[in-house]
Amino acid sequence: MNILEAAAQLRTRQVSSVELTRACLDRIEAANPKVNAFITVTREEALRSAAVSDAELAQGTDRGPLHGIPVAYKDLIFTKGIRTTAGSKIYENFVPDHDAKLVRDLDQAGVVMLGKTGLHELAYGITSTNPHYGAVRNPYDLERIPGGSSGGSGAAVATGMCFMAMGSDTGGSIRIPASFCGTVGLKPTFGRVSNHGCFPLGFSLDHMGPLTRTTRDAAICLEAMSSLRGSVPAKSSGIRGLRIGIPKNYYFERTQPEVAAGVRKMAETATALGAEVKEVEVMDIDAINAVARIILLVEATAAVSQHLHKRELFGADTLALFDQGRLIPGVDYVNAQRLRKRYQDEFAKVWAHCDCLFAPATPTTAPKIGQTRMIIDGVEDDVRLATTRPMRAINVLGLPVLSLPCGQDPAGLPMGLQIIGRLWDEATLIRIGAALEDAGAAAIRPPTC
Amino acid sequence: MPDWKQAARAMAPEIPEAQLDAIAPALDSLEKAFRPLTAGIDAEDSPAVMFSAFPEAGGPQ
Numbered sequence: 001m002n003i004l005e006a007a008a009q010l011r012t013r014q015v016s017s018v019e020l021t022r023a024c025l026d027r028i029e030a031a032n033p034k035v036n037a038f039i040t041v042t043r044e045e046a047l048r049s050a051a052v053s054d055a056e057l058a059q060g061t062d063r064g065p066l067h068g069i070p071v072a073y074k075d076l077i078f079t080k081g082i083r084t085t086a087g088s089k090i091y092e093n094f095v096p097d098h099d100a101k102l103v104r105d106l107d108q109a110g111v112v113m114l115g116k117t118g119l120h121e122l123a124y125g126i127t128s129t130n131p132h133y134g135a136v137r138n139p140y141d142l143e144r145i146p147g148g149s150s151g152g153s154g155a156a157v158a159t160g161m162c163f164m165a166m167g168s169d170t171g172g173s174i175r176i177p178a179s180f181c182g183t184v185g186l187k188p189t190f191g192r193v194s195n196h197g198c199f200p201l202g203f204s205l206d207h208m209g210p211l212t213r214t215t216r217d218a219a220i221c222l223e224a225m226s227s228l229r230g231s232v233p234a235k236s237s238g239i240r241g242l243r244i245g246i247p248k249n250y251y252f253e254r255t256q257p258e259v260a261a262g263v264r265k266m267a268e269t270a271t272a273l274g275a276e277v278k279e280v281e282v283m284d285i286d287a288i289n290a291v292a293r294i295i296l297l298v299e300a301t302a303a304v305s306q307h308l309h310k311r312e313l314f315g316a317d318t319l320a321l322f323d324q325g326r327l328i329p330g331v332d333y334v335n336a337q338r339l340r341k342r343y344q345d346e347f348a349k350v351w352a353h354c355d356c357l358f359a360p361a362t363p364t365t366a367p368k369i370g371q372t373r374m375i376i377d378g379v380e381d382d383v384r385l386a387t388t389r390p391m392r393a394i395n396v397l398g399l400p401v402l403s404l405p406c407g408q409d410p411a412g413l414p415m416g417l418q419i420i421g422r423l424w425d426e427a428t429l430i431r432i433g434a435a436l437e438d439a440g441a442a443a444i445r446p447p448t449c
Numbered sequence: 450m451p452d453w454k455q456a457a458r459a460m461a462p463e464i465p466e467a468q469l470d471a472i473a474p475a476l477d478s479l480e481k482a483f484r485p486l487t488a489g490i491d492a493e494d495s496p497a498v499m500f501s502a503f504p505e506a507g508g509p510q
Contacts, residue, residue: 204498290482297479309463324472324479326461327453335487337496344497 003163003217007065010057017057017068020163021050021112024070027161028114034449035137035146037155039075040083041115046070049112056110065220067110072165074150075116076123076199077208079103086199087119087149089132089313090304100197102166102208102225109224114162117152123168123201124300124318125149126176126387127369131315135369138180139447140413144366147180147387149173149201153211154181158447164212164221168195170202171296172362172391174209175403179361179416182405182444184433185211186218189424190398193225202299204337205292205395215404215433215442222426231427239435240274242428245354248279250286251390254376255363262406262415263360269441270358270432280353283346288393291343294328294336295396301325340396347397351422356429361403361416362387394420402429404436405444414444450477 001009009015025043032038053068073079076086078096080103085091099107118136120128128136128151136151138144139159146155150167154177157165167174169187178185186209193208200206210221219232246267252260267277301322307313308322350357363376367383374383381389394401399420406417421429436442453473457464 286482287486290479290486293479294483311463320468320472320475323461323464323468324476326464327456327472327476332483332487334496335490336483337498338490338494339486340497342490342494 002213003065003069003220004214006069006163007067010068011062017050017053017112018047020068021046021070021114024114024160024162027159031139031159031161031449034142035139035155035159036134037117037136037152037159037161038072038115039085039087039118039133039152042082042113046112046114053110053112063108063110064224066106066224068112069110069163070112070114071106072114072117072153072156072162073103074119074153074165074167076119076168077103077166078197079113079116082116084116085133086123087121087130087133090307090310091199092132096197098197101194103197105225106221117150117156117165119152120149121315121318122199122304123149123170123173124321126172126384128152128177129369137369138366139449140182141366141411142449144368144413145180147177147362147366150177150211154178154183157181157183157211157213159449164210164217167209167211168198168201169207169209169395170205171292171395172388174207174211175361175391175401175416175418176387178211178403180366180414182414182447183211183213184215184218185209185403186222186426187394187401188222188226188426189400192228192400192424192426193222200299200303202296202395203303204299205296207395215402215430215437218402219430228426231430233431233434235438237431237435238274239270239432242275242356242432243354244270244275244277244432245280245350245357246277247282247357247359249281251282251359254379254381254386254389255360256365256376256409258409259360259363259365259415263358263417266406266417266436266441267358269436269439273435273439275432278354280350280357282350282357283343285393288343288347288396289389291336291339292392292396294332295340297321297325298328298333344397355421356432357420359390359418359420361390361418363390365409365411365413365415390418399423400426400429402433404433404442406442408444412445450480
């Protein structure tokens with residue numbers, strides 16, 4: 001069941017919020033010991049909140065499609081009175097005295113909070129193999145990573161533990177778990193959703209967004225957290241006349257052949273639905289990625305600099321990145337931000353030829369837990385750098401991206417398509433994602449765990 | 450390539466020698482990718498980072 005279906009059933013009294021919440025809590029009880037998606041489950045608070053939602057609906061107070069819907073928050077999003085660890089030893093006992101802005105917005109929309117989802121330590125990595133709170137596991141293969149850093153959110157949505165889980169994306173952290181876990185992930189335009197009350201990783205790169213089962217569900221959540229309105233498409237809205245660009249350079253290089261084929265199949269479906277699909281050339285993405293790495297290394301290190309003398313509190317992989325960040329000169333950081341502005345203008349030239357880009361979200365399906373190297377197309381690479389290769393540039397540019405499933409590889413592991421759009425044009429991405437889903441192109445088998 | 454060990458001695462002396470050996474290749478590779486890009490920067494290139502006058506809303510929405 002997705003959010004729209006649950007919302008309809010809540011209004012016809014076929015189901016209550018308490019029943020939906022109990023069902024999610026039962027799923028958490030059954031599946032969380034296997035996948036470790038949640039760090040904290042707020043069972044009693046959730047049931048109390050669901051009862052209030054039911055009472056409000058019974059009295060005629062309807063807060064909209066999220067009223068009474070059980071959701072979860074990545075554990076770097078402040079929740080008043082509820083421990084918020086950021087997946088870090090540093091914050092293991094941190095209890096915020098206020099909610100993040102987006103939590104207040106979603107509360108206002110009537111959601112029921114089930115708890116806090118696991119993540120890569122301080123959101124600084126793509127595995128969610130957390131040295132302090134345990135490895136989050138991929139529900140399609142428990143020996144594999146769910147992606148990260150919002151790995152718990154991806155695993156929780158994929159297994160039906162919640163209808164939506166919030167994630168954050170600094171260099172792919174919504175799109176990677178969405179791709180590896182077979183969910184929808186929506187990284188909005190930079191600044192569309194407030195990150196006030198969220199632990200920072202990259203101050204100028206962090207984007208907050210939802211992971212859901214469908215594109216329309218993601219749109220509903222995005223609207224509740226921003227001023228965007230009217231983005232949820234009707235069944236019949238279609239995509240006739242939209243121009244979809246397929247990058248002929250960079251994005252399909254060093255990509256697992258099944259993933260590339262899955263993305264191209266989605267483009268064929270879009271063509272059949274009336275879109276105009278054509279090859280386009282994008283600027284040098286490696287250059288943007290180099291700028292992205294400078295900016296992130298410095299900003300992330302600044303975010304925890306007051307704790308870095310306590311080296312024993314950090315995992316080895318994150319500490320190595322923080323140490324790198326300490327050695328980047330300030331001049332390089334400023335110059336990276338200057339190049340960023342120039343690249344933003346240069347990349348935008350592609351929009352003269354298309355309304356959005358179709359590209360692989362992750363270049364492969366989920367790697368194994370503990371795997372540090374991978375070979376793609378005959379090239380050996382570091383798992384983190386290879387996985388973020390199609391991701392990082394988009395955070396530098398601040399563009400909105402919708403990630404959705406585009407099939408499963410022969411082992412049954414989900415593959416992801418990312419649809420990249422113009423600044424502030426989430427509505428077009430949502431329209432395309434919904435049309436592909438309506439055509440059945442994004443349907444995949446659910447995990448068995 | 451910069452001498453990362455010398456830089457660490459000045460800026461972050463608590464980073465152990467072994468860790469510097471481990472992270473140097475990543476820094477070298479980033480240096481190789483980034484340094485040539487800076488050659489094209491001119492005086493009119495201003496940084497992309499913006500001051501936000503909307504701390505609660507996180508910018509224009």
